[in-house]
Each structure stands twice: as C-alpha cells, then as structure tokens.
Amino acid sequence: MKYIPKNIERVIEEFSKMPGIGPKSAERLTFYLLKKTESDIRNIGDTISKLKEGIKYCEICKNLTTETKCAICEDSSRNQSTICIVEDVLDLIALEKANEYKGAYHVLHGLISPVEGIGPDELTITDLVDRVQNNDIKEVIIGLNPSMEGEATASYIMRFIKPLNVRVTRIARGIPVGGDLEYADSQTLKRALEGRLEY
C-alpha cells in the first residue's frame, strides 16, 4: 500500500493481526482513530502500551492483579471457602458480570489439550491442589467449558481433589436461556434432563 503513509499502514497491519478483525475492519478502525485529535490518539496508544505494566498473577487464585493478591481474594465479604475453577480470566469476567457468584476463583490459564501440546504442568493445577489441601475449603465448583478439553481437564483435576474430602460440584449444562429445545443437540438435552430441578 504505497498510496498511504507508512504510519497509517502499520496501524492497519497491527489491527489485522488481531483475532476476528479482517483487513477491511482493520482499515475502518484505523480511520476511526485518524478522525481523533493527535493527543487523543497518543492517549489511546499509551493506554495500550501500559496494558501489562505491573500485571502479575494473584498468588492465591492466579487471576490478574497489580498487587500480591487480586481484588477478589482480598474481598472479605466474599466466601473464600468456595472455589470456582475457570479456564481463563475471560471466563471469570463473564461469571462476575452475571453477578451471582460470591465465592473465590481459581484460574487455570488454559485446559489440558494434547492436540495443542498443553499438559497439566502448563496449568495452575498444582497450586489449586495445594490450595484446597492447606486451606479450609468447603466446595470446589468446576466452571469449565463443556468441551472435550474441559471434560478431560475436569476429570484430571478430580483425581487430586476427590481424595481431599471436599464437596465438588459443576455448573449446570442445559438449554441456555432464550435457547430453543428443538435445536438443542442430544447431549445437551440429556444433561438438561439429568440436571432437572423441582418446579
């Protein structure tokens, strides 16, 4: 693209590399930014530059934080004896937005996936087991995706958690709210029936 300045081309390139952004969207985003003032653009650039500044894993739950412990582990109003295991921080955010769960988390930062070469040692499973073993944990909720990797990871974790005599639950699988029974797959329907509750 020699017909537009290099600065602009570079930003289009960066956007194109991002997931779900095609070349046309990348151009559109870049020209959206170009309509802003230079100082606004610099602020956005700075905000992105600082994204990872001082970010580390919470020493307890492996959520992201700038302190030693994350805001959730520090929050004494939350039930710290219940741990919900999630794949990544995006899942934690989704659960927090539902505004229902008031316990703690444990972020695995991935799922066991032989295809992608991710073994249990790449995840934070050892920390989880230590945490359950050495603290007064009453319940562990498995909040992993109902995918093959999610199931495999859940059963791997169970091997270590089960002997510790803690209540273990998993989030319900069933018809999503607003979903259509007619279009649900048979595995989902099976789980929905198994998990039925009193009316």
Place this chain on the structure above:
Amino acid sequence: MKYIPKNIERVIEEFSKMPGIGPKSAERLTFYLLKKTESDIRNIGDTISKLKEGIKYCEICKNLTTETKCAICEDSSRNQSTICIVEDVLDLIALEKANEYKGAYHVLHGLISPVEGIGPDELTITDLVDRVQNNDIKEVIIGLNPSMEGEATASYIMRFIKPLNVRVTRIARGIPVGGDLEYADSQTLKRALEGRLEY
C-alpha cells in the same frame, strides 16, 4: 469491573468505543494483547500513538500524506489528467486494491448531508473545481457511493465542473460480481440495463 486491574479495564474500554466492536470482542482483543510480551505490547501502543504524526492532506488531491504531495500525485507513471472523485481515503484504498485505475484522485472527505449538517463548504469541492479549472484535466470520474448523499454531492459538483468542458463519467452501477439478479433491487437492475455494454 473491580475484579481486574485498571490498566486492563482501560484497554477494554478503548476497544469498546471502536466501531463494530462490542464489549465481548473488546475483552477478547485485550486478552489477545495480554498474551504478548510487554515489549511487543509497547510497540503496538507506540505504533498507534504515532498514527497521525506528520500526517496532512496532499495539497493536490487531499489524500493523506506526510509530504506536500501524496505518493499518487507524485507518481509520473500515473495519468494525472484523469481525476476520480472519492468520498474518503477508505474508498481510495478500495479502488487502489482493485488495481485497475491508473489516474489521480480527489478526496472529498465526506458527502453533502443536510441530515448530518455537512454542507459543501465542509468538503474539498472548491479545491477540486480550482484543480480542474487550472490544470490540463481530460476526464473527471465520479467514484461516489450510489446513495442519496452520493447522488446529491455528485449533482452539486456537476454544477461547477460541467461548464469547464471536461469529460465527466461515473463508475457503473449494476449487479456486483457474484451477486444474484433475483435479489437485486429494481433501481440496480434499471441502472444495469441502462449501462449495458456490447458483448
């Protein structure tokens, strides 16, 4: 979102403001960046910060450039006596990618739109008329969208260009390649018939 660090929240916010990016995509983009090294992230931030650095309008065609004239106006291998009028730089990029047109451009930076309060004076129409008047221009191609604003802008421009005795053409309106005649609206079909060419 007090459960994640402020730095991260700010980046999610910036992405959310961009066109076509919802809150979920904004989170996904941010966490895509978080997987990169701090120095990679800083590079991306810097690239964005520098987006508008030294960018100005080409004094001839109003394309974006860091020099006095843009790369297209400087290119002596292109036919500088043909001008294609486009709404914005995104349209110029789209035409350049088609790799068919080898003339010059004139970027209006908008269309006349009474609804949005954009009058002819906000656009680069005066510069265009001066350019056609004072240079050896053989053809002006109207490369504007076939929308109401595009048509209005085209006919406004024609008032000034027609008396200058230049050949004026407009890009063809018709069935897009890969499109379906059955689903084309009647205005498009009408234009497609009007614009038919010898087989």
